[in-house]
Amino acid sequence: xxIVQKYGGTSVGSLERIENVARRVAQAREEGKDLVVxxxxxxxxxxxxIEYAHHFSKNPSRREMDILLSSGERxxxxxxxxxxxxxxxxxxxxxxxxxxIRTDSTHTYARIEEIRTDAIKQRIEEGKIVIVAGFQGIxxxxxxxxxxxxxxxxxxxxLAGALKADACEIYSDVEGIYTTDPRIEPRAKKLEHISYDxxxxxxxxxxxxxxxxxxxLAKKMGVTIIARSSFSDDPGTIISEEDESMEAVVVxxxxxxxxxxxxxxxxxxxxxxxxxxxxxxxxxxxxxxxxIIQNASKDGTTNxxxxxxxxxxxxxxxxxxxxxxxxxxxxxxxxxxxxxxIVGVGMKSHSGIAAKAFSTLAENNINIEMISxxxxxxxxxxxxxxxxxxxxxxxxxxxxxx
Amino acid sequence: xxIVQKYGGTSVGSLERIENVARRVAQAREEGKDLVVxxxxxxxxxxxxIEYAHHFSKNPSRREMDILLSSGERxxxxxxxxxxxxxxxxxxxxxxxxxxIRTDSTHTYARIEEIRTDAIKQRIEEGKIVIVAGFQGIxxxxxxxxxxxxxxxxxxxxLAGALKADACEIYSDVEGIYTTDPRIEPRAKKLEHISYDxxxxxxxxxxxxxxxxxxxLAKKMGVTIIARSSFSDDPGTIISEEDESMEAVVVxxxxxxxxxxxxxxxxxxxxxxxxxxxxxxxxxxxxxxxxIIQNASKDGTTNxxxxxxxxxxxxxxxxxxxxxxxxxxxxxxxxxxxxxxIVGVGMKSHSGIAAKAFSTLAENNINIEMISxxxxxxxxxxxxxxxxxxxxxxxxxxxxxx
Numbered sequence: 161x162x163i164v165q166k167y168g169g170t171s172v173g174s175l176e177r178i179e180n181v182a183r184r185v186a187q188a189r190e191e192g193k194d195l196v197v198x199x200x201x202x203x204x205x206x207x208x209x210i211e212y213a214h215h216f217s218k219n220p221s222r223r224e225m226d227i228l229l230s231s232g233e234r235x236x237x238x239x240x241x242x243x244x245x246x247x248x249x250x251x252x253x254x255x256x257x258x259x260x261i262r263t264d265s266t267h268t269y270a271r272i273e274e275i276r277t278d279a280i281k282q283r284i285e286e287g288k289i290v291i292v293a294g295f296q297g298i299x300x301x302x303x304x305x306x307x308x309x310x311x312x313x314x315x316x317x318x319l320a321g322a323l324k325a326d327a328c329e330i331y332s333d334v335e336g337i338y339t340t341d342p343r344i345e346p347r348a349k350k351l352e353h354i355s356y357d358x359x360x361x362x363x364x365x366x367x368x369x370x371x372x373x374x375x376x377l378a379k380k381m382g383v384t385i386i387a388r389s390s391f392s393d394d395p396g397t398i399i400s401e402e403d404e405s406m407e408a409v410v411v412x413x414x415x416x417x418x419x420x421x422x423x424x425x426x427x428x429x430x431x432x433x434x435x436x437x438x439x440x441x442x443x444x445x446x447x448x449x450x451x452i453i454q455n456a457s458k459d460g461t462t463n464x465x466x467x468x469x470x471x472x473x474x475x476x477x478x479x480x481x482x483x484x485x486x487x488x489x490x491x492x493x494x495x496x497x498x499x500x501x502i503v504g505v506g507m508k509s510h511s512g513i514a515a516k517a518f519s520t521l522a523e524n525n526i527n528i529e530m531i532s533x534x535x536x537x538x539x540x541x542x543x544x545x546x547x548x549x550x551x552x553x554x555x556x557x558x559x560x561x562x
Numbered sequence: 563x564x565i566v567q568k569y570g571g572t573s574v575g576s577l578e579r580i581e582n583v584a585r586r587v588a589q590a591r592e593e594g595k596d597l598v599v600x601x602x603x604x605x606x607x608x609x610x611x612i613e614y615a616h617h618f619s620k621n622p623s624r625r626e627m628d629i630l631l632s633s634g635e636r637x638x639x640x641x642x643x644x645x646x647x648x649x650x651x652x653x654x655x656x657x658x659x660x661x662x663i664r665t666d667s668t669h670t671y672a673r674i675e676e677i678r679t680d681a682i683k684q685r686i687e688e689g690k691i692v693i694v695a696g697f698q699g700i701x702x703x704x705x706x707x708x709x710x711x712x713x714x715x716x717x718x719x720x721l722a723g724a725l726k727a728d729a730c731e732i733y734s735d736v737e738g739i740y741t742t743d744p745r746i747e748p749r750a751k752k753l754e755h756i757s758y759d760x761x762x763x764x765x766x767x768x769x770x771x772x773x774x775x776x777x778x779l780a781k782k783m784g785v786t787i788i789a790r791s792s793f794s795d796d797p798g799t800i801i802s803e804e805d806e807s808m809e810a811v812v813v814x815x816x817x818x819x820x821x822x823x824x825x826x827x828x829x830x831x832x833x834x835x836x837x838x839x840x841x842x843x844x845x846x847x848x849x850x851x852x853x854i855i856q857n858a859s860k861d862g863t864t865n866x867x868x869x870x871x872x873x874x875x876x877x878x879x880x881x882x883x884x885x886x887x888x889x890x891x892x893x894x895x896x897x898x899x900x901x902x903x904i905v906g907v908g909m910k911s912h913s914g915i916a917a918k919a920f921s922t923l924a925e926n927n928i929n930i931e932m933i934s935x936x937x938x939x940x941x942x943x944x945x946x947x948x949x950x951x952x953x954x955x956x957x958x959x960x961x962x963x964x
Contacts, residue, residue: 228640238630
C-alpha cells in the first residue's frame with residue numbers, strides 16, 4: 161500500500177514537532193506502508209521570508225520570490241529525512257525539482273503540469289521513504305516555481321494522483337472537517353466522510369485544513385484525501401467521491417461567512433445585457449462577486465442583488481457609481497450581513513430541506529434578506545448579528561449533533 | 563569589464579547589510595561594469611541549520627545536509643536581487659544549479675568540476691546583474707551538493723575563472739591582508755599586493771578573508787583576487803601572480819601560529835623507511851603534521867621532530883606509543899610552543915633574510931627550537947610565551963611598518 165502523507169507548517173513548526181512527525185512516519189512504515197511524505201516550511205518561516213522581501217520592495221519580483229520562498233520546505237524535508245535515518249529508516253529528501261514536479265511559469269502561483277515520477281518510483285522500489293519539499297517545482301526552463309498558498313497540499317495531492325497512491329493523508333493541527341465551526345457551536349461533530357463537492361461548498365469549514373484548489377485537484381484525479389491531525393490518533397475525515405452512504409445523510413455541515421457585504425441595485429434598466437455589463441465591470445476591477453439574485457422586473461426596471469467580500473466593497477461602490485449613470489436608479493450597501501450555508505449531497509434526493517431552514521430561522525425571528533440555492537447547498541444572507549444564532553439553531557434542527 | 567564580486571556572511575548578515583551590499587553593487591554597475599555577484603548565507607544561518615540537524619543526529623547524512631545547507635545562500639541571492647531591482651537595476655538571482663556549477667558527488671565537501679557558463683553569459687549579455695547563490699552546485703545526477711567551508715569563495719573564484727572575469731573581489735569585514743595580525747602588532751600595515759604563494763604561506767593572516775582552497779584555485783585559473791571590506795572604501799589587497807614589483811619587497815608578512823605542539827622522537831632506529839612508516843601511521847589517524855625536521859644520525863639512531871595541531875597531540879602520542887615499540891628510544895612532547903613564519907617572494911632573490919631573523923630573535927633572548935625553510939618562507943618554533951614579542955620585533959626588523 162502506497163500512502164502520500166503531507167504535514168503542514170504547524171505540524172513541523174519546531175524541532176520537537178518534526179521529531180513527532182518522524183515517529184508517525186516511522187510507525188506507518190513499520191505497518192508495512194510505502195510512503196511519500198510531503199512537508200511544508202516550519203510555521204512562521206515563509207512569513208518571515210516574505211517580510212524580508214518586503215523590507216526591500218512592496219512588490220518584489222515573483223521570480224525571485226520563488227527562489228526565496230522555496231528554501232523553507234527544503235529545510236524541513238532534509239531535517240525530517242535526517243530524523244528518520246537516525247531512527248534506522250532509509251529515508252531520502254528530495255526537492256520539488258528532484259521529485260519531478262513540473263509546473264507552468266506563473267511564478268508564486270504556478271500550476272502543476274506534470275509529475276515525472278521515475279525518480280520517486282525508483283526510490284520507493286529501493287525501499288526508501290521519500291520526503292519531498294512541498295509547495296515547489298520547476299518550469300520547462302529549469303526556473304524555480306512555487307504553487308501559492310496551500311501549495312504543499314497541491315504537491316501532495318498531485319503526487320498521490322500521479323503515483324496512484326491508495327490515499328493522501330493531509331496532516332494539520334485540526335482533527336478533520338466538522339459539521340460546523342466548533343467555536344460557534346461546541347456540539348459540532350467531526351465528519352467521518354464527506355464528498356469533494358460538499359467539501360468545496362463548505363470551504364470555510366475546511367479553511368485551516370485544506371484549500372479548494374487541492375480538493376478540486378483531488379476530485380479531478382480521483383485521490384482520496386484523509387484530513388487528520390498530527391497531534392492525535394483520531395482517524396480524521398475522509399474526503400472522496402460521494403457514495404450511497406453519504407446520500408443517506410441529508411445535511412453534512414453548516415458554514416458561516418461573516419466577511420461578506422450586500423449590494424442592492426434598485427430600478428436597474430431592464431434591457432438585455434445590463435447584468436452582463438455590470439458583472440463584467442466588477443470582474444475587470446477584480447471584485448469577487450458571490451451570491452447573485454435578480455428579481456422579476458416591475459414597470460420596466462429590475463432589482464439586482466449580490467454579495468462581495470467586505471474588503472472589496474469600496475471598490476465595488478466606485479465601479480458601480482462611475483460606470484452606469486442613470487441606468488441604475490439607486491443602490492444601497494450593507495456591510496452588516498453574513499451568509500449562512502447548509503450543505504449536503506443528500507439534498508439531491510430529499511425534499512423539504514430548504515423549508516426547514518426557512519422555518520427554523522423564522523421561529524427565531526431572523527429575517528432572510530437573500531436566498532440562493534444549488535443542488536447541494538442553500539445559502540441565506542441575514543443580519544450579521546444573528547449569524548452564530550442561525551448556525552446553532554440550524555445545527556440542531558438538522559440534528560447534526562446527533 | 564566583467565567583475566565577479568563575492569560577499570561573505572558578515573557582509574550580508576542583516577537586511578540593512580544586504581541593502582548596503584546592493585548599494586555597492588549598484589555603484590559598480592553605474593561605473594559601467596558587468597557584474598556577477600556571489601553571496602553567502604546571512605551570518606549565523608548556516609550554523610543554525612547545522613544545529614538543527616545535530617538535534618536529530620550526531621552524524622547526519624551528508625546528502626541531506628547539502629539540501630539543508632544550500633537553502634541559506636538562496637535566500638540571500640533572492641533578497642539581494644530584489645533589493646537591486648527596487649533600485650532600478652535589472653538583476654536576477656540564480657541558484658548554484660542555474661548558474662551551471664557542476665561538482666563531483668562528495669556531499670558537503672564537493673569539488674567543482676565544471677561551470678556551464680551559457681546561462682550566466684546569456685543573462686550578462688541581456689544586461690542583467692547576475693546574483694549567484696554561493697557554496698552550492700549539483701552533481702551529474704542532479705543531486706544538490708555544497709562545497710565545504712569557504713565554499714562561496716570557491717564559487718566566486720571558479721566563476722571568475724570560467725567567465726574570464728577581469729577580477730574577483732572577495733568582500734568581508736576585513737580591509738585586506740596585513741603584514742601581521744594587527745591585534746599583535748598595531749603597526750601592521752595592509753598590503754597592497756601579494757602573490758598567491760605568499761598568501762598560501764600566510765594563510766593564518768588571511769584566515770578571516772579567504773581560505774587556501776580558493777587561493778589555490780585562483781592560482782590555477784589565473785584569477786586576480788581583490789580582498790576588500792564591504793564596510794569601507796579601502797581598495798583592499800590584490801592577490802595575483804608575483805611580478806617584479808613584488809620581488810622588490812623582501813618580506814611581505816609575518817604569521818604566528820599558536821595552535822601547534824612539538825613532538826620530538828629521540829633515538830629513532832636509523833633504517834630506511836622508518837620515517838615513512840611513522841608519518842603514514844599519523845596520516846592514517848588523520849593527524850596533520852606540519853613542520854618536519856630530521857637531524858643527521860649519530861650512533862645508528864636519528865632524532866625526528868615535527869609539529870601537529872594541539873588538538874591532535876593526544877592522538878599523535880597514542881599512535882606513536884602503540885606503533886613503534888623499541889624502534890623509538892624516547893619521545894617528548896611540548897604544547898607550549900608556537901610557530902613564527904616570515905614570508906616573502908623577494909627572499910628568492912635576496913640573501914641574509916634568515917640570518918636577520920635568527921639574530922633578531924637572539925638579541926631578544928628567544929631560543930629557536932626548530933627551523934624549517936622553503937623558497938619563500940622561514941618558519942621557527944619557539945617558546946609559546948615569546949610568540950607576540952617575536953612577531954613584533956621581526957615586524958620592526960624587516961621594516962614592515964614603513
